Amino acid sequence: MGTPNDEAVLQAIFNPNTPFGDILGVDLREETEQDEDEDAVFPQAQLEQSKALELQGVMAAEAGDLSMALERFGQAICLLPERASAYNNRAQARRLQGDVAGALEDLEHAVVLSGGRGRAARQGFVQRGLLARLQGRDDDARRDFERAARLGSPFARRQLVLLNPYAALCNRILADMMGQLRGPHNGR
Numbered sequence: 001m002g003t004p005n006d007e008a009v010l011q012a013i014f015n016p017n018t019p020f021g022d023i024l025g026v027d028l029r030e031e032t033e034q035d036e037d038e039d040a041v042f043p044q045a046q047l048e049q050s051k052a053l054e055l056q057g058v059m060a061a062e063a064g065d066l067s068m069a070l071e072r073f074g075q076a077i078c079l080l081p082e083r084a085s086a087y088n089n090r091a092q093a094r095r096l097q098g099d100v101a102g103a104l105e106d107l108e109h110a111v112v113l114s115g116g117r118g119r120a121a122r123q124g125f126v127q128r129g130l131l132a133r134l135q136g137r138d139d140d141a142r143r144d145f146e147r148a149a150r151l152g153s154p155f156a157r158r159q160l161v162l163l164n165p166y167a168a169l170c171n172r173i174l175a176d177m178m179g180q181l182r183g184p185h186n187g188r
Contacts, residue, residue: 038118042080050076054086061093069093084113084120091127104131122151129159138163 039047057072073090080086091106107128114121129144142163148156161167 038114038120039083042083046080047083050080050083050086053079054089057086057089057093061096066093066097070097082113084110084124087113088120088123088127091124095127095131100131100135104128107131116147117151122148122153122156125151126153126156126159129156133159133163 042050053072053076057069057076060066060072061069070090070093073086073093076083076086077090087106087110091103091110094100094106095103107124110120110124111128114124125144125148129141129148132138132141132144142160145153145156145159145163149160
């Protein structure tokens with residue numbers, strides 16, 4: 001097993017468009033310690049139970065059982081309604097179910113509960129930015145990606161570059177030039 005930096009590099013190589021800076025276990029250790037500080041305000045027994053319910057929800061969602069996932073996330077929220085993480089997870093399940101309004105409502109709860117700080121806020125801003133982008137609300141997406149980037153999200157930084165029309169134009173020109181350099185010389 002490599003260092004956290006090695007894992008982050010491999011994640012970036014094999015999954016370049018995933019928000020790898022926002023995935024627990026691939027983030028740097030200092031961010032994990034900050035997450036633990038965010039959770040320190042909750043009673044330990046309830047926190048462990050809530051995290052277990054969230055993990056069951058994530059596993060259910062990955063298995064395609066979104067109704068079970070939503071049930072588990074709802075139970076985690078009932079157990080610790082002031083903890084933002086379960087709202088972020090339920091938002092993702094709701095989005096996958098096609099309930100964009102419900103997802104946005106949960107993301108708003110997550111951002112408010114987190115105080116706009118920490119991993120939960122970073123994830124909430126990224127998810128909300130992605131939904132805004134899908135809805136064609138690029139200004140709202142840019143604002144959320146800027147907030148997530150300030151909280152350390154490399155994925156949000158990449159999204160900001162994609163939203164920048166000058167950067168997009170430069171990237172297209174560079175890609176065209178590289179294609180011409182690699183391609184045949186057109187009979188020369």
